[in-house]
Amino acid sequence: MSEEISLYGGPSHRRVRARDLVAAKERGERWAMLTSYDQYTAALFDRAGIPVLLVGDSASNNVFGHETSLPVTVDELIPLVRAVSGAASRAMVVADFPFGSFESGPAQALATGVRFLKEGRAHAVKLEGGARVAPQVDALTGAGIPVFAHVGFTPQHENLLSGYRVQGRGGDADRIVDDAVALAEAGAIAVVLEMVTSDVAKRITHAVPVPTIGIGAGPHTDAQVLVWQDMAGLRTGKLPRFVKQYADLDAILDDAARRFAEDVRAGSFPAEEHTFH
Ligand SMILES: Nc1nc(=O)c2c([nH]1)NC[C@@H]1CN(c3ccc(C(=O)N[C@@H](CCC(=O)O)C(=O)O)cc3)CN21
Numbered sequence: 074m075s076e077e078i079s080l081y082g083g084p085s086h087r088r089v090r091a092r093d094l095v096a097a098k099e100r101g102e103r104w105a106m107l108t109s110y111d112q113y114t115a116a117l118f119d120r121a122g123i124p125v126l127l128v129g130d131s132a133s134n135n136v137f138g139h140e141t142s143l144p145v146t147v148d149e150l151i152p153l154v155r156a157v158s159g160a161a162s163r164a165m166v167v168a169d170f171p172f173g174s175f176e177s178g179p180a181q182a183l184a185t186g187v188r189f190l191k192e193g194r195a196h197a198v199k200l201e202g203g204a205r206v207a208p209q210v211d212a213l214t215g216a217g218i219p220v221f222a223h224v225g226f227t228p229q230h231e232n233l234l235s236g237y238r239v240q241g242r243g244g245d246a247d248r249i250v251d252d253a254v255a256l257a258e259a260g261a262i263a264v265v266l267e268m269v270t271s272d273v274a275k276r277i278t279h280a281v282p283v284p285t286i287g288i289g290a291g292p293h294t295d296a297q298v299l300v301w302q303d304m305a306g307l308r309t310g311k312l313p314r315f316v317k318q319y320a321d322l323d324a325i326l327d328d329a330a331r332r333f334a335e336d337v338r339a340g341s342f343p344a345e346e347h348t349f350h
């Protein structure tokens with residue numbers, strides 16, 4: 074029963090697959106997902122036992138320096154996906170569909186998905202939106218492309234949602250639950266829940282057979298995801314309240330850069346041991 078092996082550790086070093094995530098949910102085993110945008114963090118997080126890596130459209134902010142996630146393109150994300158999938162030997166690598174790459178319908182979504190798997194060598198894709206994008210999820214699934222859905226606060230809709238706001242507090246709670254159920258029925262292998270109330274996240278986690286992955290969705294989801302720079306303390310803007318910071322890389326790198334510059338100014342680097350004769 075190879076599917077009974079924990080997502081963490083165990084003798085299996087094969088690639089994590091969709092059914093492993095569903096099996097983990099059935100066992101009540103929680104797991105963590107991180108974003109990654111480069112080969113260095115991909116190899117490191119893979120070694121650390123993170124079973125799913127997301128090449129987020131949040132690269133728009135956290136790699137390219139845009140203010141929102143809207144400007145980043147498929148052409149810009151593919152080389153990042155390729156770097157991450159090349160470096161992760163066990164983690165499932167998920168490519169996030171950027172704004173404008175799937176909304177016009179199943180044919181556009183399929184073309185984007187094929188590019189992410191062929192050129193980026195992703196193992197799965199993720200797209201934002203509710204029941205309206207169920208036809209895209211169905212088309213991708215039918216073509217053999219595993220899909221992660223993403224409901225609640227969807228950053229690509231920030232202009233319509235009037236800013237970064239928790240979803241599911243008003244009359245929209247039932248609609249968010251219905252969206253998640255519709256996407257799971259269309260074939261989604263997991264559902265990301267971003268900034269929804271803990272109660273809505275709990276309802277969805279019980280309502281769908283596939284794992285829920287929370288970000289600002291409270292403790293009841295099957296998995297949790299964070300942007301890696303937020304988790305590691307590299308400042309990328311205002312830190313959302315849902316982030317727990319596990320390291321202060323900002324201070325560590327700042328100190329390293331200042332001491333390097335100081336050594337060069339003082340003439341103490343390079344020393345004899347760094348010098349060829
Ligand atoms: N670095 C980073 N972390 C993220 O989690 C992230 C990105 N970038 N870029 C794409 C989206 C945008 N996301 C965001 C960004 C900001 C907030 C935020 O500032 N939230 C505030 C306000 C919440 C409220 O007023 O209800 C918070 O305090 O959590 C939330 C989600 C999540 N994603």
Ligand SMILES: CC(C)C(=O)C(=O)O
Pocket residue numbers: 108127128129130131132169223265267288298299300
């Ligand atoms: C925050 C996660 C879920 C995401 O969509 C991203 O990083 O783009």
Ligand SMILES: [Mg+2]
Pocket residue numbers: 129130131169
């Ligand atoms: Mg995203």
